[in-house]
Amino acid sequence: MKKMLEVRKDFSLKAYNTFGIEAKCKYFVEAEDEGELAEFVAGYEWNPLEVLVLGGGSNFLFTGDFEGTVFYPAMQGIEVVEEDVESVSVRVGAGVVWDDFVAWTVAQGYGGVENLSLIPGHVGAAPVQNVGAYGMEAGETIAEVEAIDLEKGGRVRIAAGECRFAYRDSAFKREWKNRFIITRVVFRLAKHPQFRLDYGSVRSEVERLGGEVTLAKVREAVIRIREAKLPDVKVLPSAGSYFKNPVVAQELAERLESQYPGMPVYPLGEGRCKLAAGWLIEQCGWKGKTLGRAGVYEKQALVLVNRGGADGTDISRLANEIRKSVFLRFGVWIEPEVNVV
Numbered sequence: 291m292k293k294m295l296e297v298r299k300d301f302s303l304k305a306y307n308t309f310g311i312e313a314k315c316k317y318f319v320e321a322e323d324e325g326e327l328a329e330f331v332a333g334y335e336w337n338p339l340e341v342l343v344l345g346g347g348s349n350f351l352f353t354g355d356f357e358g359t360v361f362y363p364a365m366q367g368i369e370v371v372e373e374d375v376e377s378v379s380v381r382v383g384a385g386v387v388w389d390d391f392v393a394w395t396v397a398q399g400y401g402g403v404e405n406l407s408l409i410p411g412h413v414g415a416a417p418v419q420n421v422g423a424y425g426m427e428a429g430e431t432i433a434e435v436e437a438i439d440l441e442k443g444g445r446v447r448i449a450a451g452e453c454r455f456a457y458r459d460s461a462f463k464r465e466w467k468n469r470f471i472i473t474r475v476v477f478r479l480a481k482h483p484q485f486r487l488d489y490g491s492v493r494s495e496v497e498r499l500g501g502e503v504t505l506a507k508v509r510e511a512v513i514r515i516r517e518a519k520l521p522d523v524k525v526l527p528s529a530g531s532y533f534k535n536p537v538v539a540q541e542l543a544e545r546l547e548s549q550y551p552g553m554p555v556y557p558l559g560e561g562r563c564k565l566a567a568g569w570l571i572e573q574c575g576w577k578g579k580t581l582g583r584a585g586v587y588e589k590q591a592l593v594l595v596n597r598g599g600a601d602g603t604d605i606s607r608l609a610n611e612i613r614k615s616v617f618l619r620f621g622v623w624i625e626p627e628v629n630v631v
């Protein structure tokens with residue numbers, strides 16, 4: 291039985307963001323049925339500044355109350371909609387927990403998202419920042435996104451080619467920001483998986499598990515690596531990597547590399563390079579530091595944590611101090627990956 295659409299007023303989002311920060315929204319609209327949500331939206335006057343679509347809240351920092359409407363799409367279900375000898379198309383509800391979906395694909399023997407094991411959040415958010423990890427990105431397997439168009443009204447189907455997937459980026463984060471409520475995502479998965487082991491320590495961790503390489507072993511390896519590096523948000527609230535890895539001009543990357551031998555630099559072509567934000571922050575001495583009730587995670591300088599009772603301004607104050615010191619030392623502004631509201 292699907293839950294009926296519910297609208298709540300002055301609703302606390304504390305349990306709905308992984309930083310565990312107290313913030314209220316004016317209206318909170320939760321729906322499991324896209325037809326019902328589309329009907330509700332038909333009578334809704336859209337203003338992009340007064341709307342926010344929330345999934346698992348693992349990529350948000352609330353710095354105060356939100357004086358608008360939060361849509362919480364909670365569509366459930368994983369169904370195979372098409373199949374041939376090579377691949378299978380799977381349609382998944384936006385409210386399905388991302389890692390439950392990954393576990394399901396691995397149990398079925400379908401490849402394409404196994405390296406994305408244990409990423410927090412819901413399936414509906416995966417296309418938004420094109421979630422990625424260990425050499426794999428969700429956008430590579432997304433075939434289609436189903437959504438409700440808040441601007442024009444009605445239900446739409448958006449082909450992957452229109453979504454402009456890029457590194458931690460898509461049209462949903464840019465020109466379509468706050469315009470679509472994603473209700474379901476269709477993934478095209480491989481029946482004969484091509485394993486991706488050449489990123490970080492995935493291969494060595496898989497080898498440690500012994501025997502032939504399987505989807506289940508890749509998933510297990512990724513889970514072990516992540517658990518050793520990233521905090522469990524239920525124990526230490528955070529939003530994962532707070533900053534994006536900055537992309538800079540090749541000349542600047544080369545100049546910094548000669549000044550700081552051993553600095554990680556990833557050439558992107560076309561005269562641009564990606565730097566490791568975590569490395570830059572660590573060099574500035576922030577790893578493990580605490581400022582008030584906010585801190586930098588001991589094992590990974592990219593992760594900011596709520597040390598207990600922090601509010602959004604505690605976290606953003608720390609983030610600003612870090613940004614300033616990275617700029618003063620390296621001449622590079624690092625930008626938040628997290629949505630700051």
Ligand SMILES: Cc1cc2nc3c(=O)[nH]c(=O)nc-3n(C[C@H](O)[C@H](O)[C@H](O)COP(=O)(O)OP(=O)(O)OC[C@H]3O[C@@H](n4cnc5c(N)ncnc54)[C@H](O)[C@@H]3O)c2cc1C
Nearest residue numbers: 343345346347348349411412414415418421422472529530
């Ligand atoms: C410990 C930790 C580790 C993480 N590791 C990774 C990682 O390895 N790789 C990675 O890419 N990310 C990582 N993240 C970030 C986060 O998990 C992802 O961004 C995830 O996709 C967010 O999902 P969510 O459901 O929590 O989305 P939310 O945080 O609720 O929302 C994120 C964005 O998506 C939009 N959105 C959410 N749902 C919908 C919807 N149904 N329709 C339209 N827009 C929507 C929101 O408006 C917002 O802009 C990590 C986070 C944590 C806490």
